[in-house]
Amino acid sequence: MTLPLWIVILGALALALLIIQRALVPSVRWFFRGRVERAFEELNERLQLKIPAFAITKRRVLVDRLEYDPDVMAAVEAEADSTGEPREVVAQRAGRYAREIVPYFSPMAYFGFGTRLSKFIAQAFYRVRLGYADDEALAEIDPNATVIFVMNHRSNIDYLLVTYLAAERSALSYAAGEWARVWPLEQIAKAMGAFFIRRKSHNPLYRRVLARYVQMATEGGVTQAVFPEGGLSRDGKLGLPKLGLISYVLEDFDPAKSRDVVFVPVGLNYDRVLEDRVLTGAQLDENGRPRFRAGIGTSVKFFSKQLWLRMRGKFHKFGYACVSFGTPVSLRAFVAENGKDMQAVQALGRTLIREVGQVVPILPVALVATVMQRVDGAIAEGDLHRQAAELRAELEARGGHFHLPRLDFDYTLKVGLRMLKERRLMIEEDGHWRVNPDQRHLIDYYANSIAHL
Numbered sequence: 001m002t003l004p005l006w007i008v009i010l011g012a013l014a015l016a017l018l019i020i021q022r023a024l025v026p027s028v029r030w031f032f033r034g035r036v037e038r039a040f041e042e043l044n045e046r047l048q049l050k051i052p053a054f055a056i057t058k059r060r061v062l063v064d065r066l067e068y069d070p071d072v073m074a075a076v077e078a079e080a081d082s083t084g085e086p087r088e089v090v091a092q093r094a095g096r097y098a099r100e101i102v103p104y105f106s107p108m109a110y111f112g113f114g115t116r117l118s119k120f121i122a123q124a125f126y127r128v129r130l131g132y133a134d135d136e137a138l139a140e141i142d143p144n145a146t147v148i149f150v151m152n153h154r155s156n157i158d159y160l161l162v163t164y165l166a167a168e169r170s171a172l173s174y175a176a177g178e179w180a181r182v183w184p185l186e187q188i189a190k191a192m193g194a195f196f197i198r199r200k201s202h203n204p205l206y207r208r209v210l211a212r213y214v215q216m217a218t219e220g221g222v223t224q225a226v227f228p229e230g231g232l233s234r235d236g237k238l239g240l241p242k243l244g245l246i247s248y249v250l251e252d253f254d255p256a257k258s259r260d261v262v263f264v265p266v267g268l269n270y271d272r273v274l275e276d277r278v279l280t281g282a283q284l285d286e287n288g289r290p291r292f293r294a295g296i297g298t299s300v301k302f303f304s305k306q307l308w309l310r311m312r313g314k315f316h317k318f319g320y321a322c323v324s325f326g327t328p329v330s331l332r333a334f335v336a337e338n339g340k341d342m343q344a345v346q347a348l349g350r351t352l353i354r355e356v357g358q359v360v361p362i363l364p365v366a367l368v369a370t371v372m373q374r375v376d377g378a379i380a381e382g383d384l385h386r387q388a389a390e391l392r393a394e395l396e397a398r399g400g401h402f403h404l405p406r407l408d409f410d411y412t413l414k415v416g417l418r419m420l421k422e423r424r425l426m427i428e429e430d431g432h433w434r435v436n437p438d439q440r441h442l443i444d445y446y447a448n449s450i451a452h453l
Helices: 005-048 061-065 070-083 087-101 107-125 134-139 157-163 185-191 204-219 244-249 278-281 296-311 330-337 342-358 364-373 380-395 410-420 437-448
Strands: 129-131 146-151 173-176 224-226 263-269 320-325 425-429 432-435
Touching: 005 380, 061 204, 070 087, 070 204, 087 157, 107 157, 107 185, 129 157, 129 224, 146 157, 157 263, 157 320, 204 224, 204 244, 244 330, 244 342, 244 437, 263 330, 263 342, 278 437, 320 432, 330 432, 364 380, 364 410, 364 432, 364 437, 380 410, 410 425, 432 437
Parallel strands: 129 320, 146 224, 146 263, 173 224
Antiparallel strands: 263 320, 425 432
């Protein structure tokens, strides 16, 4: 009996698919997996802080681990009991929280795309400089410790700036706010290892899911970057620390069993913050939350203007952007001296924000703005230079770190005055300088960036 041709062809196709599935596909997978693993090993060899296995674990595995974590399941039971909702409904909500929080880190996206984009944007707008760094102390960090970079929050450019400057040290997992949960920013941020937090949420279940993820990542050795102030500074001052993420880390830390956690203070400052007018112009709503008057249209208009200036050859960079790295703080040493109670959490928060503040760079605009903040009316340029020199000595005596362009103090003042004049924040008349009264709030904003020193 002769089989119909179509059956023979169908059988041959089925056999071919079976061979591909059983023989070729595993080989192809093995080939590409091998290349990825070799690339990952080469990447880890050049990084000072290695990327741990936790960071490249499949996202589905991490979500499942988080969703079925005993503490999370206990929180599900507690919420179901308190609200009367079916346990399955609450468990599904916990699962949504887990999927919302857990990133899907891609080393290729981070180092192949993210760091290059960060460098491009940062250098497009600023003269980027690495300021003070306690290299000796940083080099002595235990390679098995989990490192958490703790930073002041001046601008949304902070993420890009630190990602770029820390690229030789490690990949950073940022705690990102809800503002970034828009397409495609959310997908890009998660691919670069960011995890999202609802800063205003007080839901116990959500907080427990978030806490367990932070604790799992910390125990897994993931290098993290957090902003203890919890948001952008609207007046330029260094804010008080929010203790949420810090308390999660301390809560789960066992000095006898856990790997050490090392906090690295990072200070950032800018001669011009892109969002300065938006931040200083924010109004509080009835709940005390800031409402910003800028939207997508404002951003598009701003960047379009900068692009047009660049095309015409009239674009000037926004001065200097500088990052400094301070002396690391060991959590094991801190706990040995202070314990782990709520007072210890508060003390740790104060310690970290103080150490961050100590390494905030003093840039030209902040220096000149501080002098002008103390002046009533106009001041002769010679007197301004004299007062700036006195201020420099005063701040250096307190341990402040200056970034002096060209290592020239007179040139530093020239840069600061020029930038403030170009933005019409200051007015020059007959060799005298005075603050534009309509822009006094911005002079205060930049002076406040170093007011804590």
